[in-house]
Amino acid sequence: MHRFAYHTAESYSAAAKALAKRPEAWAKGAGLDLLDLLKERLIEPSDLVSLHEVRTPPAKGLLPAHTTLAELGRDEGLAKSFPALMQAAAEAATPQIRNRATLGGNLAQHTRCPYFRGSDFACYKRGAPVCSAQEQGAFNRYHAIFPRGGCASAHPSNLAPALIAGDAIAKVVSADGSRDVPVAELYGDPARGKWSDTTLAHGELIESVRFEPTPLTRRSVYKELRERQSFDFALASVVCALDLREGKVHAVRIVCGAVAPTPYRATDAEALLVGKGLDEAQITKAAAAVVAKATPLSGNKHKVVILKRLVERALRELNQ
Amino acid sequence: MSNEQLRLGFEGFELKAEANVPDGAPRPWDLDSKLRVVGTDVPRLDGEDKVTGRARYSYDQRFPGMVYAGILGSPHARARVKALDTKAAEQLAGVLHLEPLGDELYYAGQPVVGVAAVSEEVLDDALAAIRVDYEVLPHVVDTDAAMAPNAPQAVPRRGGDGNVVQGRRDTSGDGDAKVAAAHAAADVIVEREYRTQVQTHSCLETHGTVCRWEGDQLTCYASTQATFAFQNTLAQALKLRPQNVTVITEHMGGGFGSKFGADAWDVFCARAAKATGRPCRLMLTRKAEHLIAGNRPDSIQRCTFSASKDGKLLGAEVHSWGTGGVAPSASIANPAVYAFEAQLSDQHHVLTNAGAARAFRAPAHPQGFFALEGMIDEVAKELGMDPLELRRKNDPHPVRQRQYEIGAEAIGWGRRKADGAGEGPLKRGLGVAAARWKHNGRPGCSVRCRIGKDGSVFVASGAQDIGTGTRTLLALMVAEELGLEPSAVEVRIGHTTDPYGHGSGGSVTAPSIGPVARQAAYEVKGQLLRAVAERLGVEAGALALEGGQLTGTDTPLPFAKACALLPVDAIEATGVGTRELFSMPRFAPEVAGVQFAEVEVDVETGLVRVVKVVAVQDCGLVADPLLARSQINGAVIQGVSYALFEQRHLDPKTGAMLNPNLLDYKIVGALDVPEIVAIPFSVANGISTTGMSSLGEPPAVPTAGAIGNAVANAIGARVRSLPITPDKVLAALGEV
Structure with a gap:
């Protein structure tokens, strides 16, 4: 097993200081991600700084x-x-x-x-x-x-x-x-x-x-599809948040997971919805716009279809 | 030898048969037998030990000074070791033993070096410190690619070139011509290609052993499903007599066909224990378990089935290819079950640079039956016939005929809608498939039963429990014969110092040791009754053991009091599994089963959920319905997992496995396990003196086929490839 020094931090800033002094140190929270990397010997940190014992006082919001x-x-x-x-x-x-x-x-x-x-x-x-x-x-x-x-x-x-x-x-x-x-x-x-x-x-x-609770966060929904219902990562996921005022979309957020190297915000689709009423036709158009720029690989064309469906379902649910 | 009239079969279908019962053997159990504990729900005797962690598996064995062994596996699918530098590893403090294990490497994970060290941490460091200079050679890991004419030769073979090896070629009657004639006479011909994936056994307890030498005597705490095969193969490899090797397997964490004899790493473990003079433990890593400890081959099955318009199945022609990695062992069970006029199965093994396939719960069957049962449904669809009706018309097995009725009732087959019917994105569908297996109880085992003067009863078999409940079964057999409760019987299993038992392969264990355990108890009961009769001055024939008592005397004696009358400290008998004991008439030639599946498919996302599986399964006379249901449940769960999730993914470029863990190698989890209605279907089967037959494997045969058919019924399109994942469902629906 790769040897490392183990430090227990009492606060995030103490942990940050400990890390700053050691260029090869890694922070460890629950360790779910880190231990997999360690076991595969993908990383060989000099030190682990545990965040697991850190507790910050509760504060509103x-x-x-x-x-x-x-x-x-x-x-x-x-x-x-x-x-x-x-x-x-x-x-x-x-x-x-x-x-x-x-x-x-x-x-x-x-x-x-x-x-x-x-x-x-x-x-x-x-x-x-x-x-x-x-x-x-x-x-x-x-x-x-x-x-x-x-x-x-x-x-x-x-x-x-x-x-x-x-x-x-x-x-x-x-x-x-x-x-x-x-x-x-x-x-x-x-x-x-x-x-x-x-x-x-x-x-x-x-x-x-x-985060500030806003009309957007209050009217928000998460949809994901995974092959297996437990212990699996999503094939595609989406968060839609909707601020409807007087029957028109005042603001909307469509942010997708598991479909790009980073979370993917579908700004084109958002723009298409803002200022208009939300009906089935708009929902279909928006979902199509989310995947319009998709360029799937040889083995994942299905993710385009799935993402589109998830967006439709999310918007439909928020529009109820 | 005495003749006994037996009443065999099941309610509604009985037959009388005359059995030749060997002298000194009890009357075989049949429909007339009044059994007291056999046939009742008896909880697994070691269930509490297992769930509380008291049960000690090989993985749990710890001895003072024990060293930890492991292997460095090849990172390449095909390579040759040019140079090996182990200096840095050997110089690490705590590394006690190191030896090369192979230099011509044909699959990723193949052992290159074995190491033993004082701790798992040092072992890990040592394995990382070994430097190997590999000559990387061309490889092929994909079945289709391996079949191409210019593919690299995956592994050298005798008597030919290329990776495609002709396997079994079975024809009926006049062979190919007869199948062609059957097709020519048919009203309907369906030609399709089905595919199944490579599934790894993924035993919860990985392969391995803990070895301990005392002088020339080696004791192995092995995770094996065949204690005596392990003893024998290890002794051979070490040039020892089998008597010098004791194998102990009181509990083992799953085998499914992958844990018979001692493997190369077990032999290395024994050598490392010898070399270091310390107990040595080697359990494979999860990654190695996936790579080198066995798998179910994949398959490509090109099927042509034909039928007449009134629903008589005529011809079945199957050409198949599959890879068992470096082992040519990709047989399939297709066609099977149905009474075709003519059939042809033309099978091919495709060599690839991947770990060798091993027997896997009903070898050849789940893959064969996925295609077979899909084809039956496709023929039914062409004929415009209900798929259940087509099966009933062509299935010669009397037990399955009754099981179709029971299963159809339990699943509500009458609700089955037209393919693809229903509003909304969530579509429900129903499917059915059949199961078969051989009656695999066989002669050759022995079981010893001892009654102590204190009234204790002890039964011992060197056979192991692959998970089916061997302990409980032995206790049941003995308890029934001695008129005791199963909990009053002390059982020891899994020590090769005890009487011989077969390896648990082919679902042989219960039907092979059951009659022998009964025989041992019957014989020792005879000794007890004779001794007591002599002591009391009565006729032995008047005495009996029932309800924990000796009866036939003026006042019944409690069992322990009767034993106290023994003139010696203990009496003992060894039941021997003679050929005669297994030569009773049999009711039906094969074990029969059917399964019905209900699925819900989201046609917008392609996601399949299995809602319910009804499994009606024959296993002869049911010894313990609770444990029988447990086996059926396990088989269905594994079948759902195979149908929807599991697949070994090898990277074609490197030949390495992309999902050698239990996150990315997806095994069904609790949320995806359907409601399972397990219906053990008891058949007085004859065969032996207990009428029991095989159960572990048959319910693993039809699940994927039933699910595949239910999916096709739900969505009105057919996915002919396992696992049935969202991408394939969407493709079948034309969405991608």
């Missing part, structure tokens, strides 16, 4: 990064203020995993792409010149259907699309202090050798996430 998916998934308050977030948490993984998995970990986790996760394979994210999933004959049933540049991985987070739809802000701490980052800006295009999908620098940690 603030979700600490250590909040578990189980806690989010049964939060009565969220059921009213942001149902999509609650649903996204409740649909993830298994009860055991939801009891451990955290909000911070869910946002910062690495892709489940098997070429990334397997030491036997070349991976663009891990520094290879090409993306194995885009090679001829590759297994890419679960991969991205939207333009992907060098990497065709699918973003695994259930929570990110919801938080982006809710205009949530992450508080990011580092050794130097803290900064606010819209969750949407936590994610950037994949680059060769850049393991993570987040824009966070080494030593930066998500301390908490906050």
